Amino acid sequence: MGSWFARSRSIPYLLKRNISFLHANSSCKTLPPYKSPHGFRERPPASILSFRRLESAMVGKQAQAVAYTDDDGESQSIEFPGGRVGFTTQMEFISEATDKRVPCYRVLDDDGFPIAGTRFDQLDEETAVRMYKSMVSLQIMDTIFYEAQRQGRLSFYLTSTGEEAINIATAAALSPDDIILPQYREPGILLWRGFSIEEFASQCFGTKDGHGKGRQMPIHYGSKDLNFITVSSPIATQLPQAAGVAYSLKMDGKEACAVAFTGDGGTSEGDFHAAMNFAAVMEAPVLFICRNNGWAISTPVSEQFRSDGVVVKGQAYGIRSIRVDGNDALAVYSAIRAARMMVVREQKPVLVEALTYRVGHHSTSDDSTKYRSVKEIEQWKRSRNPMTRFRNWVQANGWWSDQEEAELRGTLRNQVLKAIQVAEKAEKPCLGDLFSDVYDKLPSNLQQQEKSLRQTITRHKQDFPPDVPL
Template sequence: MAIWFARSRNLVSSLRHNLCTSTILIKRDYSHRPVLTTSHQLPSTVFSSPFVASLLRHESTAVEKQPDELVLHSDDQEEALQELDFPGGKVGYTSEMKFIPESSSRRVPCYRVLDEDGRIIPDNDFVPVKEKLAVRMYEQMATLQVMDHIFYEAQRQGRISFYLTSVGEEAINIASAAALSPDDIVLPQYREPGVLLWRGFTLEEFANQCFGNKADYGKGRQMPIHYGSNRLNYFTISSPIATQLPQAAGVGYSLKMEKKNACAVTFIGDGGTSEGDFHAGLNFAAVMEAPVVFICRNNGWAISTHISEQFRSDGIVVKGQAYGIRSIRVDGNDALAVYSAVRSAREMAVTEQRPVLIEAMTYRVGHHSTSDDSTKYRAADEIQYWKMSRNPVNRFRKWVEDNGWWSEEDESKLRSNARKQLLQAIQAAEKWEKQPLTELFNDVYDVKPKNLEEQELGLKELVEKQPQEYPPGFHV
């Protein structure tokens, strides 16, 4: 991370600011900051406090005991015998006027398993991934790359109207999907097609949706990339941001009431956490004790809005505790870390019937969409750094290769097959006719009401009278 920090004026200045602030605070002892770090990252002096020492994490799957800002110091204890008996539980008193600081002195660390060179960091906690699974994960990450590349080009050639890549976020896409059960209900944002790919959505199915043809399950009604599959428990994407979060709480509650061995899993970006629905979703899931895994892809940018313009908190992970939700920050470009964190979160959600929040730190290497040129608002070397040095697919490939599970030959075979399949899928999708015109009027309600019957009849008469005024390929 150091290289990147050095490049960012914003971050450097914010670090300076934080360091400076924390020095003052330590001197004056106004506040006792929680230290959310693991043992090997702390200087030994910190362990003089038994309270901090108790934070030592032994297993990544265990929930870290929360350091408590308001835990009593010895001189407070007498006063604390008196408590405020408040609805929801007793609250101890203190005579010290003490504000909780706006942030920790250290940022919440980022859980990872693989280093930048794809080597497992010693003494790490993670859920083991065996050869078969690892190879499949890698294959799907690489296939997602090929799919993004070819669809992006298809849009550039004018064959589809719009596209949006997941470049840079392949590990979150695939590793999270691999960690879930197929029965878990996914409520996606829109940059998680890899989850659908993992679950068995074929390249033809992706292509059909992007072309809005007769085989598109959405019947050509939505823009490209708005996939959905009932068969694969993947709710149809809608463009509005964060609306799926409170819905996920309701889905999770339904699974809980039906005593299903499954949870709801919902995705969101960093920008989405500013929406009211983010608050609504987390709060409802917490209060209703619904099994929901919230996965936030913090990729640094919401279209052109940098995270420094999005929030003042230490990212998203710290927001969990305010809602009474367990949370973890994970390196989103480390497939093994994402897999471990999502799998553990899912287990907690299902066995303990509670929501869990995961912040996956990543980077949107591509433009927001084909309608965006991100070089207008961010540095080319920043993009390049994440594309090359922190590439999640390359990193995972190194690990798989080092294990002797993957070769150069496998690589070229996979990519050339995926490319071939995609080109075929696109050619086939292009040839399909569109849905018949009557599908314009179906599914607004379960049964077509009279006003729509009238409008359909009127439109059909007009189209038959002046077909040249309308696009061809629609059965009237």
């Protein structure tokens, strides 16, 4: 990690040097007035003309500020609100795209072997094995909960299939003090931080033990103890909130950051723009993580944006960014660790784009084979599987065996099945929870409505679910 810090510290230093260099050399050298060699007015060369037009639009001190820069004799610069900007005589448009797409940081190849020459944070055995086990837990929970929904036992579910590495490697790279503002496909963070399978089941089945008191659809988890702000369905609304959370951490001098997730579709929302801009301007320590999984329900990224993905958007907001292979747990771990260090040490945001693929359907309400081929899905599942890649690496280190794999899967399967059976039969939250927490105290209109509802229930008990305690 040492090299990272050395490099990231040097960037602002170099920037400062360059700025002062510009200032030092730009204040005194004004351009001499254009004079015709023949002593009468004639059309000046184009470059001078363009300059003079600009000069004519300036007044007073601003006009004085026109200057050459030393490093380029042909360019001129002028102070505008927001800083000194160089002039060019060439009318050049900035291209809408770079020649080469931004490359993707990767450590493991498709088979799980480290690529020669790659730099990454070496994981110790304990962390690596815990990461792998957590990925398996997430996968098994997803598989069984999904099946439970198909059987009609659960109203809704949404899997993280294909994005296990982003979930778990990100969680492992963060500090437990970092505040998570999730989208909805990040239950692995909770899992890593100690949210039990039983707690997941309680929320999904809306039991009295669920943290959300049965008010939200399944998968809308939240945990105050684990610094995981409750999921809400609207897309990208959590992003500007993350800037506010981070500003609070900054003002309190905490060694922690806000971590906000979005998908590729979420980057099209106004809130994404608002969040990037606010975080940059407020110098808020936020780590923005975009899980670019290729699909926003049925809309492919080609119909979502025309930029080179999401990573390039960072620079436009003045935010450092990196693109990482989201199916490579080691790359995600290293990139997130480095990004987090920058965010916390330098107190400013960083954007990470993790490229991945949503192997599952958007949710249980979706059949993704209606808009993409089964072949494509299968290919990702088979050849770019983040779990297989990481397992191969862990196993190649001698830290994991087929036998341990079989045992773990068996144990987890039983645990998840039991958690579902228990949650299914568990009592629902009581009727009072329908009215509480709208405000800190029950206002009179809600008191009256509760009273009225209870009278209705007495008269028409058969209209209401019997498992909600009155």
